[in-house]
Amino acid sequence: MALPDKHNRNHNYLRISLTEKCNLRCAYCMPAEGIPLLPSAKLMQADEVFAIAKTFVSLGVDKIRLTGGEPLVRKDFDVILRNLASLPVELAISTNGILVDKHVALFKETGLQKINLSIDSLQAEKFAQITRRNDFEKVMRNLDLLLENNFNIKLNVVLMRGFNDDEIIDFINFTKTRKVAVRFIEFMPFGGNDWKADKMLSLEEILGMAKNAFGEKLIALKNHENDTAKNFKISGYAGSWGVISTVTSPFCAGCNRLRLTADGKMKNCLFSNQEMDLLSALREKKPIENLVKIAVWDKHAIRAGMDTPEKFADKNLNQDNRSMIAIGG
Numbered sequence: 001m002a003l004p005d006k007h008n009r010n011h012n013y014l015r016i017s018l019t020e021k022c023n024l025r026c027a028y029c030m031p032a033e034g035i036p037l038l039p040s041a042k043l044m045q046a047d048e049v050f051a052i053a054k055t056f057v058s059l060g061v062d063k064i065r066l067t068g069g070e071p072l073v074r075k076d077f078d079v080i081l082r083n084l085a086s087l088p089v090e091l092a093i094s095t096n097g098i099l100v101d102k103h104v105a106l107f108k109e110t111g112l113q114k115i116n117l118s119i120d121s122l123q124a125e126k127f128a129q130i131t132r133r134n135d136f137e138k139v140m141r142n143l144d145l146l147l148e149n150n151f152n153i154k155l156n157v158v159l160m161r162g163f164n165d166d167e168i169i170d171f172i173n174f175t176k177t178r179k180v181a182v183r184f185i186e187f188m189p190f191g192g193n194d195w196k197a198d199k200m201l202s203l204e205e206i207l208g209m210a211k212n213a214f215g216e217k218l219i220a221l222k223n224h225e226n227d228t229a230k231n232f233k234i235s236g237y238a239g240s241w242g243v244i245s246t247v248t249s250p251f252c253a254g255c256n257r258l259r260l261t262a263d264g265k266m267k268n269c270l271f272s273n274q275e276m277d278l279l280s281a282l283r284e285k286k287p288i289e290n291l292v293k294i295a296v297w298d299k300h301a302i303r304a305g306m307d308t309p310e311k312f313a314d315k316n317l318n319q320d321n322r323s324m325i326a327i328g329g
């Protein structure tokens with residue numbers, strides 16, 4: 001059994017953040033004033049990423065996703081990926097897509113097939129507004145490049161009322177000819193992102209819009225136990241779409257995910273403000289297996305203990321966490 005917790009869940013999926021740096025400045029992810037960056041000596045070096053990952057794999061992890069910040073801005077990304085490719089794991093990455101063209105050959109060489117690309121608008125102007133950068137065309141070109149090369153692509157779209165909720169049907173229509181899975185993500189509260197419940201669009205609301213637009217052509221897909229999205233498809237379309245409803249309908253019961261921050265701290269839940277310092281232990285030449293097991297065992301059943309909508313909306317609870325960019329989403 002892979003890394004059990006006291007709620008009978010197994011954890012075989014590790015998300016490793018490689019950096020807190022990003023070449024975009026998305027408003028919901030990073031506070032406007034930026035975040036203080038850690039000195040690079042405090043971050044995991046390539047060999048430390050490998051050593052810690054190897055320990056998780058020995059404990060049953062068989063899927064690793066690289067995140068950031070933006071993981072592709074790391075200068076030694078190729079070394080890290082090649083190291084990880086020597087482990088018996090499925091490799092995946094979450095990226096904003098800007099540097100993808102420089103890495104396609106490396107992805108192919110290492111067998112990295114699963115790519116989640118974040119894009120919150122299909123309109124260049126709006127994209128620039130949310131990301132505070134003008135890289136829309138570049139990202140779209142790189143998305144086409146990935147599709148031409150048959151990668152398995154998910155598009156992550158954080159929905160915010162009054163910003164991109166008018167693009168829901170456009171995004172679903174984007175799947176007509178492209179074999180991508182669009183995932184609408186309910187806007188979530190994190191350190192410094194000014195979350196308000198009324199900025200968020202719920203699963204129910206999104207589904208209502210889709211039903212109006214597509215009627216009987218809307219098909220609900222079967223979900224797997226560890227799926228974070230409730231998935232749908234429009235009959236005859238090449239791709240599919242879904243909703244990650246962490247706020248209104250959390251999927252914690254089937255959670256198999258653990259996180260490692262770029263400074264080597266393990267988080268047992270996206271919303272947990274408790275961290276297990278694996279990197280310091282590793283540097284002190286102490287074994288880390290038991291630290292990992294203890295941190296997993298102590299995981300709360302739902303959203304780090306914020307198990308009601310009231311607790312989740314409470315700033316005293318939800319803001320006492322790193323900003324999303326420092327966790328790795």
Ligand code: SF4
Pocket residue numbers: 246250251252253255256257268269270271300301302303304
């Ligand atoms: S909120 Fe935490 S427990 Fe729930 S699915 Fe996300 S990471 Fe897992």
